[in-house]
Amino acid sequence: MTGSSTVLLLMDLQRNIVERYPSAAVLERAAAAADAARAAGIPVVHVRVAFREGAPEVAESNRRFAPAKARATGGEHAPEVQIADAVAPHPGEPVVVKRRVSAFAGSDLAVLLRALRAERLVLAGIATSGVVLSTYIEAADLDFDLVVLSDACADADPEVHRVLLEKVFPKQAAVLTAEEWAASAA
Structure with missing residues (x-):
């Protein structure tokens, strides 16, 4: 699993999302996965959701993001939408800014x-029922080989988190702990 055919995606581990979840353990496991990836020469890509000043990208009909539109200040450069310090990007690691739930939506x-020649994506992030699920679905449809790091994901609803990890994700992904994946990436 070494080389550029595998890419680790750390998704929505940004300050304004992390603060809403009891996520210290999740951040520790995501950081450990990132360290293992770097040691194995696997690219680490950080993904965060952010909008321009005033959130012009958000339609009033968007039930998920419209309520936050009124609170959108500072735009995509605001401190609260930056990656949490515990999993901060290392120099040279790309940070992808997305405009919707999936890591693919409204991003590059x-x-x-494609440039990294990725074939396998390793997914970690908050929330399991949000960015992880949405990205998993789109990545599976794009024929990526998928791994979901079960303990490097979190969700506000523990039952939804459990069902996704035990019943949904295994249909198209390997579901591993960060430690299990790190051992296989070495």
Whole structure:
């Protein structure tokens, strides 16, 4: 699993999302996965959701993002939408800015993955029922080989988290702990 055919995606591990989840353990496991990836020569790509000042990209009909539109200040450069310090990008690691739930939606992720010759994506992030699920579906449809790091994901609803990890994700992905994946990436 070494080389550029595998890419680790750390998704939505940004300050304004991390603060809403009991995520210290998730951040530790995501950081450990990133360290293992770097040691194995596997690219680490960070993904975050952000909007321009005033969130002009958000339609009033968008139930997920419209309520936050009024609070959107500072735009995509605001401190609260930056990656959490515990998993901060290392120099040279790309940060993809997306405009919707999936890491692919409104971003240049597909272009970046093509340039990296990615075949396998390793997914970690918050929330399991949000960015992880949406990205998993789109990546599976794009024929990527997928791995989901079960303990480097979090969700507000523990039952939804469990069902996704135990019943949904295994249909098209290997579901491993960060430690299991790190051992196989070495």
